[in-house]
Amino acid sequence: SQQGEEDPQALSIQEGENATMNCSYKTSINNLQWYRQNSGRGLVHLILIRSNEREKHSGRLRVTLDTSKKSSSLLITASRAADTASYFCATDELGNQGGKLIFGQGTELSVKP
Amino acid sequence: GAGVSQSPSNKVTEKGKDVELRCDPISGHTALYWYRQRLGQGLEFLIYFQGNSAPDKSGLPSDRFSAERTGESVSTLTIQRTQQEDSAVYLCASSLRDRVDSPLHFGNGTRLTVT
Numbered sequence: 763s764q765q766g767e768e769d770p771q772a773l774s775i776q777e778g779e780n781a782t783m784n785c786s787y788k789t790s791i792n793n794l795q796w797y798r799q800n801s802g803r804g805l806v807h808l809i810l811i812r813s814n815e816r817e818k819h820s821g822r823l824r825v826t827l828d829t830s831k832k833s834s835s836l837l838i839t840a841s842r843a844a845d846t847a848s849y850f851c852a853t854d855e856l857g858n859q860g861g862k863l864i865f866g867q868g869t870e871l872s873v874k875p
Numbered sequence: 876g877a878g879v880s881q882s883p884s885n886k887v888t889e890k891g892k893d894v895e896l897r898c899d900p901i902s903g904h905t906a907l908y909w910y911r912q913r914l915g916q917g918l919e920f921l922i923y924f925q926g927n928s929a930p931d932k933s934g935l936p937s938d939r940f941s942a943e944r945t946g947e948s949v950s951t952l953t954i955q956r957t958q959q960e961d962s963a964v965y966l967c968a969s970s971l972r973d974r975v976d977s978p979l980h981f982g983n984g985t986r987l988t989v990t
Contacts (some may be wrong), residue, residue: 865920
């Protein structure tokens with residue numbers, strides 16, 4: 763079953779603008795992760811935020827987590843054409859011993875030069 | 876040193892035939908995962924291995940699907956009597972899983988088309 767729901771499903775912006783993607787989930791979690799997928803490729807890990815963290819930064823990426831609302835957002839600042847890809851949130855559910863991640867449906871980001 | 880490798884990258888098969896998909900994880904990664912991704916969709920969990928054991932097979936959609944792992948390395952996903960609804964990209968991932976928060980490292984997938 764899919765735990766995460768992402769919004770928007772598709773986002774088109776101009777280079778230099780910021781892109782914000784949102785993710786909602788249903789159960790208690792150990793952590794939430796964001797992955798990127800270029801067309802025809804596998805997923806690449808971007809950033810992980812633990813359940814006791816509220817905000818995390820990595821380069822141009824900023825992730826927030828609100829466990830009371832069971833939601834997260836990914837902000838990409840000063841976007842580039844090379845950021846064009848699909849972005850997925852994934853949750854590691856509390857009590858999960860195996861590290862299995864439950865993925866959302868993804869947001870397709872298009873950055874126009 | 877290489878990443879996760881999957882073969883074949885593309886597979887076209889006729890309905891009713893069996894297929895085997897292979898995954899070579901990153902050396903030393905104890906955990907291995909299979910996911911399925913239908914066109915334009917998110918990832919659907921299939922099975923998880925820790926070493927050569929599969930403690931979680933909850934995502935396998937039917938008894939036509941099976942997987943094994945040997946030598947705490949290579950894994951094969953077998954689909955018997957393929958159906959058109961099996962058409963998808965099958966992604967393999969591995970992780971160290973020596974601590975909580977180990978990210979997953981994905982291969983590029985096998986695109987399966989059942990005609």
